[in-house]
Amino acid sequence: MSTRRFKISFIKDVNKILRQNIREWGMYIALLVIMAIFTITTKGVFISSRNIGNLINQTGYIAVLAVGMTLVIIIRHIDLSVGYLSGFLGAVAATAMVSWHLPVYASIALAVALGVLAGIFTAFLVAQMKIPAFVATLAGWLGYRGALQLVTMSKGTIVIPNAAFNAIGNGYIPDIPDIGILPGVHKLTLILGVLVILLFIINAINNRRKMRAYNFEVLPMHLFIIKLVFVSALVGGITWVLAGYKGLSWTTVVVLIVVLVYNFIMSRTVLGRHIYAVGGNPEAAELSGISVKKITYVIFGSMGMLAGLSGILFASRFKSATTTAGTLFELDAIAAAFVGGASASGGLGKVTGSIIGALVMMSLTSGMNLMGIDISYQYIVRALVLVAAVVFDVATRNREKE
Amino acid sequence: MGEAIPIVEMRNIRKSFGGVQALRGVDLVLHHNEVLGLVGDNAAGKSTLMKILSGAYIPNEGEIFIEGKKAHIINPWDARRQGIEMVYQDLALANNLDVAANVFMGREAVSVKLGPISIMDEHHMGQETQRLLDRLKIDISSVRLKVESLSGGQRQAVAIARATAFNTKVTIMDEPTAALSVAAIGKVLDLVRELKAQGCSIIIISHRLEDIYQVSDRMMVLRHGRKVCDTPVAGDIDDFRERVVAYIIGARDDFAEGVSKQPNNEHEEVQDIVH
Ligand SMILES: Nc1ncnc2c1ncn2[C@@H]1O[C@H](COP(=O)(O)OP(=O)(O)O)[C@@H](O)[C@H]1O
Ligand SMILES: [Mg+2]
Numbered sequence: 001m002s003t004r005r006f007k008i009s010f011i012k013d014v015n016k017i018l019r020q021n022i023r024e025w026g027m028y029i030a031l032l033v034i035m036a037i038f039t040i041t042t043k044g045v046f047i048s049s050r051n052i053g054n055l056i057n058q059t060g061y062i063a064v065l066a067v068g069m070t071l072v073i074i075i076r077h078i079d080l081s082v083g084y085l086s087g088f089l090g091a092v093a094a095t096a097m098v099s100w101h102l103p104v105y106a107s108i109a110l111a112v113a114l115g116v117l118a119g120i121f122t123a124f125l126v127a128q129m130k131i132p133a134f135v136a137t138l139a140g141w142l143g144y145r146g147a148l149q150l151v152t153m154s155k156g157t158i159v160i161p162n163a164a165f166n167a168i169g170n171g172y173i174p175d176i177p178d179i180g181i182l183p184g185v186h187k188l189t190l191i192l193g194v195l196v197i198l199l200f201i202i203n204a205i206n207n208r209r210k211m212r213a214y215n216f217e218v219l220p221m222h223l224f225i226i227k228l229v230f231v232s233a234l235v236g237g238i239t240w241v242l243a244g245y246k247g248l249s250w251t252t253v254v255v256l257i258v259v260l261v262y263n264f265i266m267s268r269t270v271l272g273r274h275i276y277a278v279g280g281n282p283e284a285a286e287l288s289g290i291s292v293k294k295i296t297y298v299i300f301g302s303m304g305m306l307a308g309l310s311g312i313l314f315a316s317r318f319k320s321a322t323t324t325a326g327t328l329f330e331l332d333a334i335a336a337a338f339v340g341g342a343s344a345s346g347g348l349g350k351v352t353g354s355i356i357g358a359l360v361m362m363s364l365t366s367g368m369n370l371m372g373i374d375i376s377y378q379y380i381v382r383a384l385v386l387v388a389a390v391v392f393d394v395a396t397r398n399r400e401k402e
Numbered sequence: 403m404g405e406a407i408p409i410v411e412m413r414n415i416r417k418s419f420g421g422v423q424a425l426r427g428v429d430l431v432l433h434h435n436e437v438l439g440l441v442g443d444n445a446a447g448k449s450t451l452m453k454i455l456s457g458a459y460i461p462n463e464g465e466i467f468i469e470g471k472k473a474h475i476i477n478p479w480d481a482r483r484q485g486i487e488m489v490y491q492d493l494a495l496a497n498n499l500d501v502a503a504n505v506f507m508g509r510e511a512v513s514v515k516l517g518p519i520s521i522m523d524e525h526h527m528g529q530e531t532q533r534l535l536d537r538l539k540i541d542i543s544s545v546r547l548k549v550e551s552l553s554g555g556q557r558q559a560v561a562i563a564r565a566t567a568f569n570t571k572v573t574i575m576d577e578p579t580a581a582l583s584v585a586a587i588g589k590v591l592d593l594v595r596e597l598k599a600q601g602c603s604i605i606i607i608s609h610r611l612e613d614i615y616q617v618s619d620r621m622m623v624l625r626h627g628r629k630v631c632d633t634p635v636a637g638d639i640d641d642f643r644e645r646v647v648a649y650i651i652g653a654r655d656d657f658a659e660g661v662s663k664q665p666n667n668e669h670e671e672v673q674d675i676v677h
Contacts, residue, residue, distance in 0.1 A: 269520055269521055
């Protein structure tokens with residue numbers, strides 16, 4: 001009898017929590033559904049270690065863009081130029097190594113620094129000249145496309161012979177020496193995965209305790225435990241699949257560092273708080289002494305920097321710079337940001353969400369490629385996903401307001 | 403008592419927006435621990451006058467004295483340094499942030515500073531906000547609630563609490579009771595009384611004369627950018643209303659005569675906007 005009452009209240013709880021947190025949980029549900037569908041339609045090929053490993057490496061160059069794009073969207077702007085900017089900066093890094101014989105580190109630094117400059121230029125147009133961001137960055141889209149073609153004009157494709165550079169997009173972290181247990185499994189990857197899970201659990205428990213101290217309504221205990229188990233299983237599953245292939249790739253390491261740093265800045269620092277404040281109410285932020293201009297410069301500067309990083313990841317993965325590098329990256333990054341919970345009306349969005357969004361977009365590409373779906377249909381499907389994400393955003397926002 | 407130096411004195415304030423003369427030489431005095439009501443028809447210049455005091459606008463002409471000393475207020479930070487805070491009509495809150503984050507917006511408490519990166523002291527901000535809400539008897543269940551989930555009255559209370567949080571000497575409220583339910587209006591007026599009891603000096607703008615009547619010590623009326631009445635709040639509410647409405651709608655205009663002769667409109671120059 002009491003178990004039945006418990007069951008009913010449990011279902012009620014789940015229902016209520018799902019309704020309240022649908023924005024946050026919708027993307028996880030979307031990711032799981034997409035992965036399940038492709039696993040079935042490809043008869044398990046999609047979920048194989050090899051494919052997931054490749055998928056995560058492909059997600060890298062979109063994921064870093066998506067993180068930057070989420071911040072841009074938080075402050076109510078958009079950046080259409082980052083795709084070709086990423087392609088152009090990858091080509092600059094390639095040229096620096098191949099034609100100017102610069103060392104790898106200098107070439108990477110050059111691409112990233114140029115990215116920051118490009119972002120600052122966009123911010124100048126947006127913050128100083130008051131040009132709408134979509135117009136300013138549409139000009140950038142065209143300009144960087146031209147610049148990319150100029151750089152790659154002589155050869156068409158710049159082949160990068162540098163092994164260290166190419167390892168960023170293709171290499172894997174070394175393993176600890178074999179100690180007899182779990183042969184054929186990447187043990188350092190497993191250890192790191194377990195560490196991540198532990199950190200996540202400790203962090204979640206701490207947060208829950210803090211929120212309760214403020215009288216804030218938190219998840220009921222059983223749902224909290226279910227959430228912990230769910231996320232731990234997800235991270236654990238991915239870790240296990242990766243460890244079964246070649247382990248953690250350098251690309252993943254780069255993405256994880258970007259996520260950790262950006263997540264920290266957005267959630268713990270004054271700068272992050274000011275970014276959210278500007279996104280939530282720019283006039284109020286300005287009246288509170290926050291410089292909206294300064295924040296705009298920081299956000300577009302960071303977007304440019306991440307475009308440089310994305311270009312390096314892409315060039316490294318394909319060991320070359322091509323005339324079409326970066327094509328439509330901006331669409332995937334924008335879609336990833338919206339799927340990841342950013343709101344077109346500003347002020348909302350999380351770094352972690354944008355990574356999930358990027359995984360959704362790349363899963364779609366990877367799954368449809370595996371199924372041999374024609375590229376024309378792929379474009380249409382990606383467009384529909386972008387529209388669906390924004391419709392979902394508007395619908396949930398409207399319901400929250402009621 | 404009449405000799406005491408006023409906490410705020412504004413003299414001959416003028417402000418134009420393009421061709422619109424929003425303020426045509428207004429004087430304002432606010433005494434220590436006084437609640438001053440500011441009324442007037444739409445576009446009379448009430449918000450503009452207060453935005454000049456809070457540093458959001460720069461006047462074309464005129465002087466401001468804080469506790470007898472001439473003050474140069476050219477941005478909200480200057481005003482804040484002088485202890486002047488304004489609750490804006492359109493509620494300067496960020497709905498996507500929680501109550502504590504809004505109270506501390508722009509003045510976040512820092513625990514560790516690493517170069518350009520300052521780590522926030524969330525614990526301190528949460529506790530201080532809770533203490534502030536308790537002190538002002540504001541009923542909000544958690545300082546971690548997002549502002550968008552609060553009622554209109556609670557939002558107004560957060561905006562007022564935020565304005566009084568940091569050693570504020572003068573709190574300006576622009577239409578704090580507009581668009582609120584009757585119960586919520588009562589709570590906001592209670593909050594104004596509470597602040598006065600705690601020693602604040604307050605200027606409150608309102609369309610609702612009964613609100614002004616209930617909480618103010620003195621009241622001034624603006625009409626077409628000019629002060630047309632400045633009187634203690636006293637006597638019966640119906641007499642009070644009748645008298646004040648006559649000034650608001652311009653049926654009566656005997657204040658300026660002899661006190662400070664204003665030039666005629668034709669003689670006033672159209673001034674360029676100062677940014
Ligand atoms: N930022 C502005 N730009 C142009 N005109 C303004 C601005 N602010 C106020 N005004 C004008 O100044 C006059 C006084 O406005 P305001 O001070 O807001 O009146 P009130 O608050 O008494 O209703 C109005 O005619 C208004 O249109
Ligand atoms: Mg007004």
